[in-house]
Each structure stands twice: as structure tokens, then as C-alpha cells.
Amino acid sequence: MLIIKKLPKLKYIIKEFHKKNKSIALVPTMGNLHDGHLKLVSEARKNSDILVVSIFINPMQFSDNNDLLTYPRTLNEDYKKLKKHHVDLVFVPKSTEIYPNGLKNQTYVNVPILSSFLKDMYCPIHFQGVTTIVSKLFNLIQPNMAYFGEKDFQQLVIIRKMIIDMNFSIDVIGIPTVRNKDGLALSSRNIHLNPQELKLATNLNKIMNYIAYQLVNKKLNINQITTQAKEMLLNKGLKPDGLAICDEITLDKLTIQSRNAAILIAAKIGNTRLIDYQKVIL
Incomplete structure (x- = not known):
């Protein structure tokens, strides 16, 4: 399992995969992986030659800095779980790698209307952060398919709309929510x-x-x-x-x-x- 932190190395390896006509599946995550994430990984593994998992706690989608700072970080445990699930490549960039000029100077991707619906669920800025980082990952990894959980359903609908609007040739697959024995959605x-x-x-x-x-x-x-x-x-x-x-x-x-x-x-x-x-x- 390759662990890559820098963009130049990622771009080189992805280019080699595409030269060999390998199908690539992407599972974007923010880490602290649980069985819900691993269900996405398992499904993606079945349907691809190369499985890429990204782990990046995206500061652009946090409106509360304390929430960002306290978000669970379990990188070593995540690596062990992904290795057991036969992941080929884990992309783990630092924020400075993704946003080298800082968030204020970053071009962003915004999906109108859908991001503004259900304002009491999320603020539109949250989804602006999601669509920006997902579009960057799509451009960097150029996957054939990408897997997302249905628990974040508004996010899934927005990403599907972004795929159409931005002409990405990527299949977006939603996977049903994984729950514990008492019915609580894993998070x-x-x-x-x-x-x-x-x-x-x-x-x-x-x-x-x-x-x-x-x-x-x-x-x-x-x-x-x-x-x-x-x-x-x-x-x-x-x-x-x-x-x-x-x-x-x-x-x-x-x-x-x-x-x-x-x-x-x-x-x-x-x-x-x-x-x-x-x-x-x-």
C-alpha cells in the first residue's frame, strides 16, 4: 500500500496507472475510519483495478474552528484498516499542499440552489468546501468511479450535480448507511x-x-x-x-x-x- 503526501508524486503515479488503462476507484474521507467508511472501501475494491483512499480533514468545510481542531485523528489506525482492505494508494496531504496560498486566496467550486436548500441542515459554505476539495481530488486522481455514503445525502446529491455541470466522466456511487445494532448511523x-x-x-x-x-x-x-x-x-x-x-x-x-x-x-x-x-x- 502506497502512502503519498505530495502532489508531484501523486500525479506521477496516477499518470502511470492511466498509461496501463487501469480503472481507478476513489473513496474520499476525512479519516477516523469506521465500518461505514470500510463498507465504501469494500464496494470500491470489488469494482476497480486500483483503489485510492484520500484522508484529508478539509478546513474549508468547517465554520467552527474548534470543531476542526477537535475532529478525531487516528491516522496510524486508519492505515492498518486500509491495508487489511487491500487499498492500493492512500493520499494524505497536508492543508498547505492542497491550499498553498491559503483558504482566502483559493478558487472554489459552488453548486448553486442545491447547496442553499435545507439551510437548517448545513450552511452553503460547508458544501462549498466539500465541492471544492472533491473537484480537486477528481482532477488529481482522475478516477473512473467515486464512492460516497448516503448518510450525507444532501452532499451526495450536490456532488452528482457537480459531476454533470463540470463534465466529469466519473460514476458517483452512493452506498447505504451502515448502522450499529441499535440503529445508530456510524459516524x-x-x-x-x-x-x-x-x-x-x-x-x-x-x-x-x-x-x-x-x-x-x-x-x-x-x-x-x-x-x-x-x-x-x-x-x-x-x-x-x-x-x-x-x-x-x-x-x-x-x-x-x-x-x-x-x-x-x-x-x-x-x-x-x-x-x-x-x-x-x-
Whole structure:
């Protein structure tokens, strides 16, 4: 397994892979790898000659500097896990390698409209950071396919739109969320939860299931469902920090033409913000 930190070496090796007509899969991550990440890696390994995993904690997508500083860093453990999963190349650049002139002087990529939807889930600046770093990785690695988790569903929709708009010839594959035995979506941020908070966090998925039940059975309208769900979160010790029931394709309001709904939910437990997603066939 190659571990590469510098751009010139990465470009040289990627060029050699392409000369040999090797198919390349990319799994972009910020490290602190868990079974959710490794599911992406496993799926990517099945479908490519060369598997590249990037580990980069991207400062451009953090609005809170403390959140950036406290983001879990487990690089040595990550290397061991990736080696076991037969990854060919790990790209681990420093911020100065990616943004040599600093963030303020960096050209950025912004996907309009979709990045502004669901403002209570994320601020548009977050997605500006995501699309900028992902487009840079796409240009550097030139993968045939890239794998992303569905838990960050708005991110997945935005990246797919960016692919179309920027004419990237890359297949973007979304992989279903991996959960623990209690239904909690795996996340690098779960490490910040104490045992009591972990127990409370399982209610996030339960309330999302309740929303899905109401949507399918059409007993309540969207506003009623949203109000009830937020009350349920509070009653379970979770602070609502974003809740959207929207069209799966457009992320806009559900219409008669909507075939599937997307439930996107975010809540805080202490200082930890968790997100989740569920698809509902209407």
C-alpha cells in the first residue's frame, strides 16, 4: 500500500496507472475510519483495478474552528484498516499542499440552489468546501468511479450535480448507511458521545422511522409530521438542529410528481451534532 503526501508524486503515479488503462476507484474521507467508511472501501475494491483512499480533514468545510481542531485523528489506525482492505494508494496531504496560498486566496467550486436548500441542515459554505476539495481530488486522481455514503445525502446529491455541470466522466456511487445494532448511523463524531449519550442517540433513527411511517400512511401533513418529530426529539433528550422532508431528486418540497421522499435529520447531543437520512418510497 502506497502512502503519498505530495502532489508531484501523486500525479506521477496516477499518470502511470492511466498509461496501463487501469480503472481507478476513489473513496474520499476525512479519516477516523469506521465500518461505514470500510463498507465504501469494500464496494470500491470489488469494482476497480486500483483503489485510492484520500484522508484529508478539509478546513474549508468547517465554520467552527474548534470543531476542526477537535475532529478525531487516528491516522496510524486508519492505515492498518486500509491495508487489511487491500487499498492500493492512500493520499494524505497536508492543508498547505492542497491550499498553498491559503483558504482566502483559493478558487472554489459552488453548486448553486442545491447547496442553499435545507439551510437548517448545513450552511452553503460547508458544501462549498466539500465541492471544492472533491473537484480537486477528481482532477488529481482522475478516477473512473467515486464512492460516497448516503448518510450525507444532501452532499451526495450536490456532488452528482457537480459531476454533470463540470463534465466529469466519473460514476458517483452512493452506498447505504451502515448502522450499529441499535440503529445508530456510524459516524466519526460518535466517538465524542458518552455511554448515556450513545443510548439517547439511537432515538434519532427511531424518530426517522416514525416520520417514514407517517409519510407512507398519509395520516398527517408535512407540517404536522415535522412539528411532532421535533417534539419527540426534545422529549428524548435531543436538540433538533435540522429536519427536512423533501423530494429525493430535487431536495425541494414534495409534489404530486415526487416518487420518493428523503428524510434528512440532524440533532445535537451535548456538543455533538449527528445527522441521518432515510429514503421513503411514496
